[in-house]
Amino acid sequence: MSATAKQAKTSERKYQPIYTSNPLAEHDPLTQERVGQLENYIMKHCLWQFNSRGWDRRKQNAGILGKTAQLLCGEPVDNPTPLEKCYWVDAVCLDRAYRELFPWITTLPADEIKSLMHTLHARMDWLTIDGSLNLELTVQNY
């Protein structure tokens, strides 16, 4: 842990849109149903998706959902920094909840899990960043 204060690079905080419409809409009903269940759990029980700025939310969604996908697929997860470890903590909780509440996910092959989690990630980015009505997400300072 560094005890020397670093200055933020605000240029990295510029809002970069990814989705211009709901990415879930183009998927089949079964995928929509499954992603809806996974999304609902996050929105009701988690807080990590709601950091106050858009660039932060992008990192949170990618970090936590990426590691959750690895855990669901039984892959090893590397946590080289404290920040990565923090993503992993939330991912472990999500992995456990999904396995308990949605047992169908454990019956899917790894490539389907990856695909499903990729769609969930896109949906979360849409819901909390690109499609969000929150006008503070593009502010560049905390």
Added chain:
Amino acid sequence: MPHHEFECSKVIPERKEHAVIKGKGEDLTSCLPKGYLNTIPGSISERGCAYCGAKHVIGTPMKDVIHISHGPVGCTYDTWQTKRYISDNDNYQLKYTFATDVKEKHIVFGAEKLLKQNILEAFKAFPKIKRMTIYQTCATALIGDDINAIADEVMAEMPDVDIFVCNSPGFAGPSQSGGHHKINIAWINQKVGTLEPKITSDYVINYVGEYNIQGDQEVMTDYFKRMGIQVLSTFTGNGSYDDLRTMHRAHLNVLECARSAEYICDELRERYGIPRLDIDGFGFKPLADSLRKIGLFFGIEDRAEAIIAEETARWQPELDWYKARLQGKKVCLWPGGSKLWHWAHAIQEEMGVKVVSVYTKFGHQGDMEKGISRCGEGALAIDDPNELEGLEALDMLKPDVIFTGKRPGEMAKKVGVPYLNAHAYHNGPYKGFEGWVRFARDIYNAVYSPIHQLAMVDISKDEIPTDRGFVTRRMLSDKDLPVEITGSTVLSPYTGKFDSVSHLRTKTYPDFPRAGDAEEIIAVVEQGVQA
């Protein structure tokens, strides 16, 4: 967008964008009110000012500090003792409040001399207190008093004192939330990194956004200590000024109220690489998940699980007693900011009530995102409501109880709706497993209090029944319950003590060996072998 227009606010058409009703299939891309904007002229807001947010919410819970407002005495009066952020040093910060008592002549001739005189007097009056926070107010900001210069002058003359300047006058934001932001950033800019702590554990956290309302911080800190975690600082409830200067040495920031303190967490992450973990201290499941997450981070999840098992076994039957009696009760969840999302889902899941409305006085759209997500369909969400809108909403929703502050709470009582104090609590603490049961007990007591029926009878015109005696809460709450609930030998109403906090202050904790200790033992053994 499912905006809701109040009849009483039709004359202020801009208000329509500040209220929504969550409809079927609505999500955050279609249902979110505006927020954290200047109050619309004509709307009598319930908000506080930015000075109030900085001092009243964030600054003053620091316990070993002279808190002095540089301004008219009314500013500090209005921020004195209206919260219940207690401390383990005999509540010094609640008992004493200071103001420079600026008057008209100072506005004309300047108030810097007055400020210095007051600072010296305050330190002289309390010679054991060596730390001070000075809060700017509207009047002294407008006349341009240089508080920093005076603070530097005093610190040069008195090397054993340290002074923090909080430059957040009342007009420095749309609401108290502007003050939260300013004092967060001011603290990290001025004070973090100016002192080095003594590290006593392998697991070191800052507990951030926790204000020790009726002892919340002490309850949560008890869990952390039982896990062998060193709480380096608490920002700011029951927190020590000097501990908070050492925040840069923690391994993890555990964030409770993201509304008031995410800024300092985010900056600590940015500047010092300390990660931010958001937790929920309210509700059995959210709290258990939070302890697990902290345990996971440090690799001591087993210690968290032991606490969760012990506490759940002790308190679940009592929570369930209240849950059986609160099923379906309608709640308006109208706090200031963060509790609308801390509580929205947990009270529905764990107490069986239904949240029919959320509102926030000073929250941002981010708070509404969390709150609306955690509510069900049909919930009315209001940003920065005025009193008439509150009354209209009560008339429309007919809640059984509302959780809010004192001002709207008293208004609700007048129309026969019981209220619980969401800011300072009725009989808290509400955090922790036991605290959550205390909250359920307060809800039960409010909903079923016979006084609400009696109070609505007008003895000047209503017929008073003479064939019925006084009813009790149990008569009201149990009349339609099945016998397996009313006669249960497992379920029980709250059995804790009146004071659930004080005993924690003298408690001793297990002495967990540190990683370094093992190396030392091996070295000693090796030396012994060699000898």
